[in-house]
Amino acid sequence: MKHTVTNTKTAIPINDRVNDQHTPRAARTGKVWLVGAGPGDADLLTVKALRAINSADIIFYDQLVSEEICALFPKNTPALYVGKVKNNHSIPQADLNQLLVNQAQLGLNVCRIKGGDPFVFGRGGEELLELRKAGVEADVIPGITSASGCSTYADIPLTHRGIAQGCTFVTGHAEKTLDVNWNALAQLNHTLVFYMGLTRAGDISTNLLAGGLAADTPVAIIENGCRKDQRDIISDLANFPAVVLREQVKSPALIIVGHVVSLKEQLQVEAWLSESQCMTA
Ligand code: SAH
Numbered sequence: 297m298k299h300t301v302t303n304t305k306t307a308i309p310i311n312d313r314v315n316d317q318h319t320p321r322a323a324r325t326g327k328v329w330l331v332g333a334g335p336g337d338a339d340l341l342t343v344k345a346l347r348a349i350n351s352a353d354i355i356f357y358d359q360l361v362s363e364e365i366c367a368l369f370p371k372n373t374p375a376l377y378v379g380k381v382k383n384n385h386s387i388p389q390a391d392l393n394q395l396l397v398n399q400a401q402l403g404l405n406v407c408r409i410k411g412g413d414p415f416v417f418g419r420g421g422e423e424l425l426e427l428r429k430a431g432v433e434a435d436v437i438p439g440i441t442s443a444s445g446c447s448t449y450a451d452i453p454l455t456h457r458g459i460a461q462g463c464t465f466v467t468g469h470a471e472k473t474l475d476v477n478w479n480a481l482a483q484l485n486h487t488l489v490f491y492m493g494l495t496r497a498g499d500i501s502t503n504l505l506a507g508g509l510a511a512d513t514p515v516a517i518i519e520n521g522c523r524k525d526q527r528d529i530i531s532d533l534a535n536f537p538a539v540v541l542r543e544q545v546k547s548p549a550l551i552i553v554g555h556v557v558s559l560k561e562q563l564q565v566e567a568w569l570s571e572s573q574c575m576t577a
Contacts, residue, residue, distance in 0.1 A: 326353065326400040328427050330420050331409040332439015336362040336523035337449075340440050345409070348437055352407035354399055356392070360411020360548060362523055389419065393426040400432040411548075413441040417467050417491045441465070443489040446521025446550050450528045451563040453556055454487050460556045462486035468493030468500060468551070482507025487554035494549050497537040504553065509533055514557035519549040530557065 329348045334340035341349075346368070349355065355369055359379030369375045378387045378395075387395070399406045414420025414436050427434035443465055447454050454463040464484065466476060469492035481488055482504045493500055505511060511534035519527040531539040533553060539545075 324403045325433065326402065326404040326406060328396050328400050328406040328408055328432055328434040330414045330423055330434065330436045331407055332413040332418075332420075332437055332441075333357075333361045333365050333409050333411055334440040335360075335412055335442040335445035335521050336364065337445070338362070338364040338368060340445055340522060341365060341368075342437065342439065344437050345439060348407045349409065351405065353404040355407045355409060356396070357409045358411065361409055362411075364523075365409075389422065393423055396423065396427060396434075397430040397432050400427070400434075410439075411442070412445075413439045416441040416443075416465060442491070442521055442548070442550055443552075446518040446526070447489070447516075447552060449522050449526060450516060450518050450552075451560045451567075452516055452552060453559060454489070454552075456556050456559060459559070460485075460487045460554055463489065463554075465489050465491065466493075467491050468496035474499070476503075478503035479507040482509040487552065487556050490551040490553070493551045494540060494545060494547055497540045497551065500551065500553075501533055501537050504533055509553075513553060514555060516552040516557045516560065517543075517545055517549055518552065519545050521548070521550060528560070530560065 329352070331345045331348045332342075333345065334342075349368060350370060352373055355373055355375040356378045357366060357369075357375060358377075361379075366375070378392055396406055396408055408423065410418045410420065412418060414423075415438070420436055424434055424436060443454065443463075455461065462484065463486055464481065466481065466488055468474070468490045474496070488504075490496075490500055504513075511532065513533040515531045515533055515536040517529040517531065517536060517540060519529070527545075529539060529543055529545065536551070
């Protein structure tokens with residue numbers, strides 16, 4: 297079931313149908329690839345993801361797949377939007393799972409592409425489980441998760457020797473109540489990255505402060521990361537909820553909490569200094 301990358305000839309079984317063109321389509325079972333698209337910049341797609349896109353019979357994409365990446369979909373491949381805007385699933389998850397199963401059973405190779413990495417707050421595990429339960433061949437192609445892409449594009453290393461020895465990805469969204477051990481998070485003394493945290497900015501701030509994290513702990517809010525209109529806003533733990541409101545931050549946005557955020561300024565000063573040295577040389 298698991299695909300192992302040994303060499304370029306055997307790495308991608310997506311094109312199996314090319315060697316199987318004499319079998320009528322319905323007599324074969326298709327395969328579903330759950331593909332990570334990364335956070336936006338099409339150059340961050342993996343080669344394997346691009347191959348999956350190019351050899352699919354049908355593509356299902358969601359809200360966080362950037363326009364730049366959608367523009368790479370082959371013109372003749374049907375591409376269906378199955379995304380959601382907050383609290384408004386265009387297709388309920390159970391129906392979507394069934395749709396993927398049906399398409400594969402019709403003999404189609406399906407590319408189900410999602411923003412970031414399917415296994416990081418992407419419901420990739422749920423979809424994979426349902427597909428395998430239904431006996432459909434399915435595998436995941438990892439993508440660059442937004443924490444990694446956005447922090448890098450913002451000049452914020454998620455870990456840094458002497459500053460942060462670890463990093464935790466936390467969701468700010470839960471179907472019912474958010475089950476997070478705030479006291480433990482506040483004590484960790486490392487980087488925290490909140491996904492889907494915009495509407496919970498107040499809770500995040502209050503709970504981390506109550507857990508003992510200092511009010512002046514630096515915070516970065518990264519809106520539309522790895523896209524042309526990326527916006528980086530720097531604040532601190534006590535003030536960032538007000539800043540989110542004042543700046544009218546829009547989704548998708550990530551919240552990074554921790555002293556690594558201060559490295560941004562330092563890295564940018566160094567870049568500026570080396571650029572001005574080049575200009576005067
Ligand atoms: N599977 C995705 C995360 C899906 S949860 C991944 O690995 O990145 C959706 C949340 O991800 C958004 O609410 C936002 O917090 C974050 N996110 C995704 N893409 C983003 C982007 N380009 N810029 C900023 N945040 C992003």
